[in-house]
Amino acid sequence: MSSVLNFLSSITLSTALHLLGIILLALLVNRFLKILTKLIIKPATSQARAAQAREQQTRTLAGVLYSAISKVVWVVALITALDLFGINPIPALTLAGLASVAVGFGAQNLVRDLITGFYIVLEDQYAVGDTIQFGEATGRVEHLTLRRTVIRDARGALVTIANGDIRTVANLSRDWSQTFVDVALAPEIALDQPLAALEAASAELRADPAWSQAIVDGPRILGVQALA
Template sequence: MPDWMPFSSELFFTRGLRIAGILVLALVAGRLLRTLTNHLIEHAAAPTRVALLREQQTRTMAGILYSTGTAILATLALLMVLGELGLNLVPVLTAAGLASVAFGLGAQHLVRDLINGFFIVFEDQFVIGDTVRLGDTVGRVEQFTLRRTVLRDAQGALLSVPNGEIRQVANLSRDWSQQFVDVFVPAEVEVDRALGLLEAVAAELRTDQDWVAALLDGPRVLGVESFGPAGVTLRLQVRTVAGRQHDVARELRRRIKARFESEQLPLGTERSADLQTGTYGSS
């Protein structure tokens, strides 16, 4: 019997069984990892988000953790299999370490993007569907990966922002949104009468069943915001569910204009013919 037969038998039977066991354990661990990550993330998420956005966050976070865990398991399984085959792992690990250092030095921006992207998801700073301000860029999040965030701005432009360049996040659609509506009233209109009309319009909107579901607070008339020789600026405030502030503000402006027209009162001047608004959200 040739000398290589005992070695061959050991390799294909004893070591073969060990290698098969390692692979089976790795597969089982991968399945358990997917189950555990989905379970833990679903129960850890705070129930304060829209169901669709929470589902997206859970799916994204689970995918990240599963991919990372799978890579670690695959690496460990590969090293164990190489060890069972009798290979010297020291040169392999040394080469892998040198390759990692070289890759890290040559791809620092990519690594920074990936790390920052992970923390954006982990800390729930925003998810797909949110309207955010990233530095000077404002838009709706249409796509998110660990490397970049894709926004659609008000003009319809698609903007790609590397996650590593994101230093400050302002989430404009988290939990609630707020809108200010400024109404310029000419000097010839009595201020108290104008305030009374605004109060009436605000009260009507607060009790309108078509809009109650979108309102959290107000509309409320705050009073005189500013004044000058040409007239005064009156301000209203309304707090809505996330993302509905613009719809409510448009309806409020429409009703204000209609009420002033019915009372035959002028509204605005050439320099402020439209009702000016300001908006912000809070996280």
């Protein structure tokens, strides 16, 4: 306790002001970085699906860049602050380098996650807002970083996936996708009336302005598929 008090008492007004300046400068740089990365975002100029997807992609890229560079800014600020208190940062950096080598084998999964996440963003495999399928997990991407992907599945659960575990992923939102809906009927019901009702519902859906831009083709009635 006394050593802490001695350390605090040794801090001069000039040192405190310099430390405050370092913190304020780091905050200002991060603020400027936030504004700069927002310039990457291309707001959708229409309700077209391609324009909406492009906005989501650029938002994801801006978020990843800000997160990565912001961490670098704070590391530089910390090193500068150590030097301000007379602590040579070189031995600390050397020790950190040796420690990183020592734990490198244990951090292989982390490095793999970061590299895979970088290529996911760079190659635009998917972005926040897309619906993806990975293994048995299917859901809407709610958060994407270099290390992990977070999706919300049909149950409403948040599923966290390490990017390094993603080998094959299906993007169900890109360009177009389709689904099949089976309608079960009792055997004694005549088919003419249900088929006519389904055709009418399909035509109504195609004519609905809220859905017409999102529908590429169909819906189509394929007819009887199986008898039970």
